[in-house]
Amino acid sequence: MSIEQADMLNGVGAADAARLIALGSRLHVPTGAQLFELGTDAHDVFLIERGRLALTLPMRVGTRNEDVLVEERTAGQMVGWSGLIPPHRFTLKASAQIDTDVIVLPRAPLLEFFDANPAVGYLVLRNLASVVGQRLQVFQAMWLREMQRFVETRSS
Amino acid sequence: MVMFLMVLCMSVFGLAISALAFGAATRGQAVEEQAPLSAAVDERLAAVPERFFVRDAAPEPAAALRLIPKVPIEVFLAQIERHIRLEQAAAESFLSAPSLESLHGRTVSPLLH
Numbered sequence: 001m002s003i004e005q006a007d008m009l010n011g012v013g014a015a016d017a018a019r020l021i022a023l024g025s026r027l028h029v030p031t032g033a034q035l036f037e038l039g040t041d042a043h044d045v046f047l048i049e050r051g052r053l054a055l056t057l058p059m060r061v062g063t064r065n066e067d068v069l070v071e072e073r074t075a076g077q078m079v080g081w082s083g084l085i086p087p088h089r090f091t092l093k094a095s096a097q098i099d100t101d102v103i104v105l106p107r108a109p110l111l112e113f114f115d116a117n118p119a120v121g122y123l124v125l126r127n128l129a130s131v132v133g134q135r136l137q138v139f140q141a142m143w144l145r146e147m148q149r150f151v152e153t154r155s156s
Numbered sequence: 157m158v159m160f161l162m163v164l165c166m167s168v169f170g171l172a173i174s175a176l177a178f179g180a181a182t183r184g185q186a187v188e189e190q191a192p193l194s195a196a197v198d199e200r201l202a203a204v205p206e207r208f209f210v211r212d213a214a215p216e217p218a219a220a221l222r223l224i225p226k227v228p229i230e231v232f233l234a235q236i237e238r239h240i241r242l243e244q245a246a247a248e249s250f251l252s253a254p255s256l257e258s259l260h261g262r263t264v265s266p267l268l269h
Contacts, residue, residue, distance in 0.1 A: 059236070061229060069237045071244070134251075141247035141259060148260050149268070 003103060006047050007131065008078040011123045020120065021047075023113060024105040029053075029096040035079070038093045042082035044104045048075050051100025055079065055092040067093060071135070081128055083107050239265040 003009075009017045026049070029035050035046065035053060052074050056067035070092060073079045082090050084107060114121025227235075242263040250258040262268070 061232065061236075064229065066229070066233055068233070069240055137251050138244060138247045141250045142243050145243060145246065145260060 003047060003049050003076070006076045006078065008045075008047060008124055008127050010127050012120055016117065016120045020105075020110075020113060020124070021103060023109045024103040027102050027104050029100045029102060031096055031098050033096050035094040035096065035100075035102065036090045038090055040090050042080060042088045042090045042107075044080060044106050045078055045083040045110070046080045046094075046102040046104055047078050048073055049101040049103055050075055051102075052097045053079055053094050053100055053102075054097045055094050057092060067095075072097070078128075078131065081131060084110070084125075084128060085132075235266050239263075239267045 003021055009020065012020070024047070027035075027046075029051070036042070038058065052072060054069050055071040055073065057070050058065050059068040060066075073094075079094055079102075080090065082088060083105075088107070114124065242265045246258075246261055246263050249261070
């Protein structure tokens with residue numbers, strides 16, 4: 001899968017996609033290395049070119065704090081959309097499960113590109129809304145399943 | 157005059173006798189009445205929680221202890237990860253075909269059994 005076919009660029013023409021990708025820089029994230037940390041400022045969004053990233057949240061297990069997997073993202077998917085959405089802080093931690101290459105797209109030049117090419121900006125943000133909306137719906141369903149079990153436990 | 161003094165003396169003497177008799181009669185009774193009252197008050201106070209609406213007791217560590225797995229932590233984390241994957245898959249299955257059954261369908265997660 002080429003990076004121009006990334007979910008973030010769905011519907012964007014090849015030429016525009018190439019110009020957008022050219023705004024970024026490639027970054028190699030070795031196995032186990034961290035791409036971004038929960039709560040830190042988010043200046044960039046990332047397109048995964050190769051490899052796999054784990055998105056985790058901390059959970060207290062006994063006396064220890066452990067990173068618990070929340071989602072996995074693979075080639076062609078974007079992570080770190082907090083870079084585009086205020087308040088621009090990462091709400092998860094991302095680390096590489098295997099050797100991973102990402103394209104780092106800084107917010108400022110990206111927004112300038114969208115201003116200059118509003119049709120592309122519209123498509124990219126629509127794709128972004130799709131990613132955000134899908135995550136919201138999945139977590140809503142997961143939360144409701146958990147609440148259902150809680151209700152069953154309490155009423156039994 | 158003599159009669160008056162005689163009546164006065166007898167009255168004072170009678171008053172003194174009455175006072176002594178009253179004092180002797182009520183001294184023991186007061187002690188007897190106070191003892192059961194204080195005992196009853198102590199029992200009721202003991203039964204009342206530290207605060208009427210709020211328990212003063214510190215949170216029981218049992219809740220935290222319950223989270224400590226009986227299996228090695230790595231195994232427990234693997235179980236959590238598997239549970240989350242299964243729950244996500246179930247949630248995504250619900251989103252692709254929303255229904256009450258698909259929303260609350262059971263998974264084979266070891267954390268639920």
